[in-house]
Amino acid sequence: MAENTTGYRYYLTLCDGPTCMQKASRTMRETLERELARLHLSDKVRILVSGCLGMCQKGPILIVNPGYAMYGRLTEEAVVRIVEEHLFNNRPVLDFIIDEDHLFNKFYRVFGDVNFFGKQMRIALRNCGVIDPESIDDYLCVRGYEALAKVLSVMTPWEVIAEMKKSGLRGRGGAGFATGVKWELTAREKSDVKYVICNADEGDPGAFMDRSAIEGDPHTVIEGIIIGGYAVGARNGIIYIRAEYPLAIKRLERAIAAARAAGLLGQNILGTAFSFDIEIRLGAGAFVCGEETALMHSIEGHRGMPRPRPPYPSASGLFGKPTLINNVETWANVPVIILDGADWFATLGTKTSKGTKVFALAGRVNNTGLIEVPMGTTIRQIVFDIGGGVPDGRRFKAVQIGGPSGGCLPEQYLDTQIDYESLTQAGAFMGSGGMIVMDETSCMVNIARYFLEFTQDESCGKCTPCREGTKRMLEILTRITEGSGTAEDIVRLERLGALIKRASLCGLGQSAPNAVLSTLRHFREEYEEHIQHKRCRAGVCQAMLSYAITDACTGCGACRKACPVNAISGTQKTLHVIDQKACIKCNNCFVTCKFEAITKS
Amino acid sequence: MNLDATKLSELDAFMAETAHKTNSHSYVIAVLHKAQQLFGYLPREAMDYIAHAMNIPTAHIWGVATFYHFFNLKPVGKHPVSVCMGTACYVKGAKLVLDAIKEELRITIGETTEDGIFTLQETRCIGACGLAPVMMVGDKIYGDITPKKAVKVLAQIRKETV
């Protein structure tokens, strides 16, 4: 986009997010370049790569501008035709065009513009998929670093803070603390050294918003951090990012280097008295390090264990200095608020929750990917209008929001609005923005067990309620899923859960029981079925399954040989049978059978 | 075990870079990352070496290395196999895939096959939830995987490696 005036006939945007890359967007690019060269179009067409466009299901994706034609599920053959018919003969290839009214193609129509009335609205992700994340020029073309220039030239730090407060922006990392207030608290501290941290640890299993935001538009995050540094009077910024995100790390490194070279980082930024620089620190795979005090211990080179607050980081944070810590998405909102104004920002969303929220929509839903919606959007709109509902004609059962700290909401809660208070009230949690849809093939007891296994595994072990309590809860849940639960187990779970929530040191323990408590609240009958009738209605819990052999059996004897307890009998070429009493439900026969003659229910 | 001299000098160079920074001890995790990148895992000797060079007790290094999942304390196989157990993959049947692989390779999580070809790991969300369930072999991602497909892929890789 940087060279919009230089006589290119077409601009192509090719997605190279992780999903598309795996679907071979690289070879697409080679084919594309080869075909363009063949038709002598190489200097008439500019190819841009973009981060994840959020439509992973239909990738790899190619967008042709002007005219906004979006091609999906690209194959080499499709690329050849697109070059020949569209780019050479100016006739879009209708066969490959995606024109469904889903996800983000609503607001993509004008380059970088958003359809105000669509269900989605992109603020934090406004440039993702629009600009080349590795080009600072591209970012400058979409008013990049203009907010920084404005702040440094005409606003005092206190004016910046006042603007942030007025915008009503709240932290997107989970708890939703008012961002402006946090900035003010840090700014009020007197200290020669202060730190600003960007929390890019994103430990929620099943969420990748922060990763995509950084991969798609690293400069926005960097600009936000610099503005934060100016507002609170810090000279040092640190981005703490998980080591599991190599591409995001690479993009950040490049973006920081480019910003430094452009005089936007380093000594005397833009010729002012303000100096600031950013350093990247890598995590090493510990969920608890997303918690702010644990994160700071990790940066200091220690085991990432949380400590009690207060003192809050704003008073005593990294290396004991006043520290401002915000989430990636929170930072990405900052330049927009400065440029378009807090008044405008505050018109978006609900009374208590302003702006938009990014979600990673995944699981049993037709359109998986990244979405950004205004606060106040209902869960139903997200799952059914944007997500396109549940595939394979199955029934929606629950949506899990907020990752391991969050909870599962059933159908009756589909009309719940997305805002901090409503979600908490319903028994879920805004969290970082993972949203996993489940249908009737998911067993809610099993899901609760899954999350508890996660938090139990990730518990750092420092405080007893979390370390021991989650272990006991996990034992009880395991017992229930294995068919040996008792009626008192439900009471035990509730009591232990309440206790762990109250007594744990950090947010990990305080929220660990949520998965269990929310499923107990909304899906209690499933627990009771497991306990009283030894029945798992979703057919997930192995111990409650029964295996049977259907007429499709050819009598080959493979399952008989695979069975470790000789529970299968039958002679060659006749229908085999399973002795239900002897069967230990090891699943061996099911895996072995080549004729799909074994069923489990 | 003796550590490779060229790798050690690369590690030395990296440590020298961090040594003059403020709060230089805080870079111990970065140094461990570097060591793992060089040696494939964190050998006991490397940790001793770092402790000595950075003037930090070995116990502290050991404590840090064991706290974080990312660090391997044992050598890993030629092809690390990791099955994503993130929520999206889990609800789409990742557990069944993992079970099938365990059976096929006859190892459990964290172990390496006797022939040193595969190490089995589980990861959490690699950000390809749109393709769930997902398995990674090395840095190659296999999406929409089923137990049968997974076993087939591994058999193929084993054939190519041997």
Ligand SMILES: Cc1cc2nc3c(=O)[nH]c(=O)nc-3n(C[C@H](O)[C@H](O)[C@H](O)COP(=O)(O)O)c2cc1C
């Ligand atoms: C167990 C646990 C994990 C967390 N993980 C993350 C995370 O991955 N990313 C994040 O930004 N915040 C995470 N947080 C929240 C941080 O502690 C902190 O509140 C946040 O970074 C503040 O930024 P914000 O005000 O912009 O939300 C986590 C909190 C807890 C208790």
Ligand code: FES
């Ligand atoms: S949950 Fe497996 S890739 Fe996200």
